Amino acid sequence: MYIKNFYTGLLAAGILLIAGCKKDKAAETTVFVSTSDVTEITSETAKAIGDVDLVGVEDITERGFVWATSAMPTTANEKVAAGSGKGNFSGQVTGLTSGNTYYLRAYVINQGEVYYGNQVQFDASTPLELIINGDFALPDDGVKYNLITDIPNWKSDETSEGLNGREYDYWRGSGAAYVNDWGKSIYQVVGDVPSSKSDYAISFDANWSWTDWGDYDPTIVVTFSAFTGDDPTTRTVIGTKVFANGYFPGWQDNWTKKTGTFSIPAGSPFTGQKLVIEFDVPTYDDGSSGWDPNMWFNFDNVSVIQTLK
Structure with missing residues (x-):
């Protein structure tokens, strides 16, 4: 026994x-x-x-x-x-x-x-909204701000007033962010780059509120970047998602919904670094004269939903 x-x-x-x-x-x-x-x-x-x-x-x-x-x-x-x-x-x-x-x-x-x-x-992980104040309603929806950094949770490397901020959109009856193609992007720091594969569902409302000298075919670029430490200006690009708009006439109500996806693979070399999601309107070149038409672009209802796989 x-x-x-x-x-x-x-x-x-x-x-x-x-x-x-x-x-x-x-x-x-x-x-x-x-x-x-x-x-x-x-x-x-x-x-x-x-x-x-x-x-x-x-x-x-x-x-x-x-x-x-x-x-x-x-x-x-x-x-x-x-x-x-x-x-x-x-x-x-x-x-x-x-x-x-x-x-x-x-x-x-x-x-x-x-x-x-x-x-x-x-x-089990649930899909997570990463963007805070994506409707740009805070702190006061009806007030115009000449820098996006006056809006809670939003950041920019832009220091010149008037090139990005929030304005009142008369067609929608609410505030919306604006970005000029001569200025710099707007962005949020949204946490860390995960170790597992992560998918991002991107959604935002888009409007070209002003273009000088006629109709143009610009793009919107959503960039995923990462950095260590406390200074997001040192960020390194992970990848981008480019949205084409087609030809929009200037200074009109051109709001459309834009959607797309982006993925970061498992075991990314950026794992553990702080993740930045930024929205930009690149300086436009018509391919012939090199003329920059000075474009103003509106963002509203910005959303990026993360799902870990």
């Missing part, structure tokens, strides 16, 4: 829970299992980490993770195997639904019996 004691818990915290026993005088085996916090959580997947240690003569023939939307999941729920033996192990949790709360436990199989570690809880 032999005695077999099984313990689960977080070793670092010193929590040991006796889960079951069998008697045998020949040997004594003690198994320790712990579940660490879940990491790299996206809307569909996550990374689970566990640890198992064994004192005695028996072997861990299988180890892995189980998870469910209800507490105390078992191997009858979703699971992923992660090898055998003792030591640290990890597994990829898949098939998650964005916004759901999940419960996860490490498990081991020893001598045909299944034992579980402590339970951890996590939420």
